[in-house]
Amino acid sequence: MGEEELHQLIRGCIKQERGSQKALYKVFYGFSMGICLRYTGNREEAAEVMNQGFFKVFTHLESYDPARPFKAWLGKIMMNVSIDYYRANLKMAYTEDLDKAEHLSDGDLTDKKLNYDDLLKMVQKLPNAYRTVFNLFAIDGYSHDEIAAMLNITSGTSKSNLHKARQKLKQMILEADSSGNNINYGKSNGMDYSSIVAISSTDRQGATIRKNI
Amino acid sequence: MKKEKDEGLDDLFKKGLADPVSEAAFRDADWDAMEQMLDKRKRRPAILYWLPYLSGVAALALLFLGWMLFKPDAVKVQKPGQVAAIQKPTPANTKTDQQKENTGTSGGHTRQAADSSKQNNPAAYANTPGDSKHGRNGKSFFNTLSVGGARRGTGTHAADLSGKPAVAPADNTQQNLAVANNTAQPNTAVNSTLATNAPQKINGVDTTVKQNVIANNVSKVDSSANPTVANTVTPPTAPKSKKPAIKSGSSNRPQFAFGVLASSNLNGVGSLQESKLGGNFALRFSMTLSKWTVSTGASYAIAPYNTSFNNYHTNYQFPANPTGVSANCRMLDIPLNINYQVYNKHNNKFTVGSGLSSYIMLREDYNFSYAGSYPTGPTSYSVINKNRNFLSIVNLDVTYEHRINSNVGLLIEPYYKIPLADVGASQVRLQTAGVAVGFNVNLNSFTKH
Numbered sequence: 001m002g003e004e005e006l007h008q009l010i011r012g013c014i015k016q017e018r019g020s021q022k023a024l025y026k027v028f029y030g031f032s033m034g035i036c037l038r039y040t041g042n043r044e045e046a047a048e049v050m051n052q053g054f055f056k057v058f059t060h061l062e063s064y065d066p067a068r069p070f071k072a073w074l075g076k077i078m079m080n081v082s083i084d085y086y087r088a089n090l091k092m093a094y095t096e097d098l099d100k101a102e103h104l105s106d107g108d109l110t111d112k113k114l115n116y117d118d119l120l121k122m123v124q125k126l127p128n129a130y131r132t133v134f135n136l137f138a139i140d141g142y143s144h145d146e147i148a149a150m151l152n153i154t155s156g157t158s159k160s161n162l163h164k165a166r167q168k169l170k171q172m173i174l175e176a177d178s179s180g181n182n183i184n185y186g187k188s189n190g191m192d193y194s195s196i197v198a199i200s201s202t203d204r205q206g207a208t209i210r211k212n213i
Numbered sequence: 214m215k216k217e218k219d220e221g222l223d224d225l226f227k228k229g230l231a232d233p234v235s236e237a238a239f240r241d242a243d244w245d246a247m248e249q250m251l252d253k254r255k256r257r258p259a260i261l262y263w264l265p266y267l268s269g270v271a272a273l274a275l276l277f278l279g280w281m282l283f284k285p286d287a288v289k290v291q292k293p294g295q296v297a298a299i300q301k302p303t304p305a306n307t308k309t310d311q312q313k314e315n316t317g318t319s320g321g322h323t324r325q326a327a328d329s330s331k332q333n334n335p336a337a338y339a340n341t342p343g344d345s346k347h348g349r350n351g352k353s354f355f356n357t358l359s360v361g362g363a364r365r366g367t368g369t370h371a372a373d374l375s376g377k378p379a380v381a382p383a384d385n386t387q388q389n390l391a392v393a394n395n396t397a398q399p400n401t402a403v404n405s406t407l408a409t410n411a412p413q414k415i416n417g418v419d420t421t422v423k424q425n426v427i428a429n430n431v432s433k434v435d436s437s438a439n440p441t442v443a444n445t446v447t448p449p450t451a452p453k454s455k456k457p458a459i460k461s462g463s464s465n466r467p468q469f470a471f472g473v474l475a476s477s478n479l480n481g482v483g484s485l486q487e488s489k490l491g492g493n494f495a496l497r498f499s500m501t502l503s504k505w506t507v508s509t510g511a512s513y514a515i516a517p518y519n520t521s522f523n524n525y526h527t528n529y530q531f532p533a534n535p536t537g538v539s540a541n542c543r544m545l546d547i548p549l550n551i552n553y554q555v556y557n558k559h560n561n562k563f564t565v566g567s568g569l570s571s572y573i574m575l576r577e578d579y580n581f582s583y584a585g586s587y588p589t590g591p592t593s594y595s596v597i598n599k600n601r602n603f604l605s606i607v608n609l610d611v612t613y614e615h616r617i618n619s620n621v622g623l624l625i626e627p628y629y630k631i632p633l634a635d636v637g638a639s640q641v642r643l644q645t646a647g648v649a650v651g652f653n654v655n656l657n658s659f660t661k662h
Contacts, residue, residue, distance in 0.1 A: 021251065025244060030236025037237065038230060047243045055250050088596060089529060119229040128591075138223035139230060166222055 039082035130165035469656040472497035478647025482520040504554040526640035535581035560616035570606040605634040
């Protein structure tokens with residue numbers, strides 16, 4: 001399935017065809033979940049946020065410009081609903097004693113061999129406010145001013161939260177390093193990943209789409 | 214150096230998280246939840262989103278419509294000496310020759326009434342044999358007769374002048390007669406003198422006075438079942454001066470009022486034992502008909518309260534549960550109340566009322582307190598413009614109104630709000646009790662010409 005097939009799916013979704021909606025959902029499930037997992041504390045929260053994102057997609061698909069990449073549009077929606085979720089929940093991070101983190105030796109963190117699951121679990125362990133700012137700044141590339149506007153906080157608060165997030169992540173990396181680099185503790189928390197995204201033909205088509213857009 | 218280290222950390226996560234080796238596996242449960250959301254949207258028409266706004270507009274439109282509907286007709290100002298008769302047209306009483314015939318049979322009274330107005334004068338017909346054919350024919354009419362002068366007023370009943378009863382024939386049914394009698398001297402006998410004769414047989418017909426009322430401006434004779442009626446009206450003295458009369462049907466006319474109130478109140482969860490002081494500012498629109506008042510409007514309310522964390526409901530899993538919650542909610546309260554008047558004397562009025570309120574939560578701020586001095590979890594939580602509770606709060610109130618003048622009244626209103634459902638993001642049973650003070654402005658005064 002190429003771009004034309006994707007647009008066919010989108011047209012079906014605009015007509016509120018449930019089959020098309022499910023196919024689109026399955027095709028972009030992994031991609032969307034990947035974004036939402038970064039912004040939330042666990043898989044359940046991520047699934048809730050992702051569904052809110054897909055709900056927006058299905059109800060506002062008419063406003064999608066087919067000339068632009070659908071995946072980027074979808075990713076932006078997922079990020080926005082994640083921020084909405086943050087806003088609707090805890091706005092202020094609770095204060096934690098970061099003195100220990102302040103005195104941590106930076107070491108050579110880039111040498112650490114950490115896989116996706118390890119990094120994701122570390123990000124998810126961050127307090128909500130730290131995690132959101134870290135995601136927006138370090139991974140999604142927003143400036144502090146933009147983050148301040150998005151989260152309705154000051155630029156200083158954004159910088160402060162980013163600093164604290166980094167300190168906590170460093171602390172976690174060092175702790176993981178000292179415990180033998182075995183920090184894949186996600187499975188007990190409902191995290192379930194498979195190397196095969198889906199088995200249906202729709203999903204195989206979806207895999208093609210993901211490569212194409 | 215430190216900046217480079219930070220950037221290195223950021224890159225580590227950016228690269229590591231940007232390209233997941235294994236994406237999250239699809240779960241049917243997530244799609245089921247998605248389908249439920251989509252189905253829910255299908256069942257819920259878009260109009261429901263606008264429901265709170267539409268209901269407010271509808272309530273105001275309804276009240277306005279009622280106001281327009283019940284607004285009195287053009288106020289009638291009668292010149293002295295003018296007689297106006299308003300009646301349902303019937304074949305009999307629209308015929309000129311019928312009038313002439315009646316005039317002949319009823320003597321001076323009818324002639325006088327006919328002279329005083331070119332319009333039909335059914336008041337005279339009602340008391341004359343000639344008019345009885347209306348009743349026999351099953352016709353009914355309602356007449357309003359305004360007599361400018363006392364002398365002419367007495368002339369509406371020829372028999373009265375002679376002191377003899379005028380008798381309507383036997384089956385003169387369904388006649389309602391209203392005589393609007395406006396004289397410069399309200400104390401003159403024409404307005405108030407009424408003699409009710411005992412039932413008597415005239416021309417073989419048993420006449421019974423069933424009801425005969427002449428009030429200040431309105432006289433009604435209802436002879437629905439039996440032939441009527443003997444009126445004796447003492448000839449009045451001549452009027453010294455003549456004033457225009459204003460006819461109003463105020464007894465059945467709804468009163469519309471606009472009110473502005475402010476109040477301080479106590480807010481608590483479950484009870485008011487651990488209440489905090491709040492307040493609100495309200496605009497109210499009300500319609501009063503007889504002893505009943507229906508009111509609606511909107512109030513901006515600030516409702517702070519403290520509660521135990523046990524009363525606080527959330528899906529969020531706190532790392533360690535707080536011990537207490539301090540909340541501050543700002544909301545729109547849209548009430549729909551009905552009040553009944555229990556006392557109304559000397560410009561003082563008491564009403565008791567009840568109704569339902571809808572809360573539209575504008576902002577909810579929650580602060581969490583923990584057992585230790587050091588917070589072990591989130592310290593605050595804010596929700597903006599998310600929760601709505603439609604018609605889920607019962608209002609109870611007692612309203613005291615003191616009329617300062619004909620247009621403005623002072624209001625003092627103790628009230629109590631009892632939730633029927635959990636409200637807000639925290640899903641608490643928020644109770645409110647307070648006293649509102651404000652003013653009521655009578656809108657009907659602006660409609661008089």
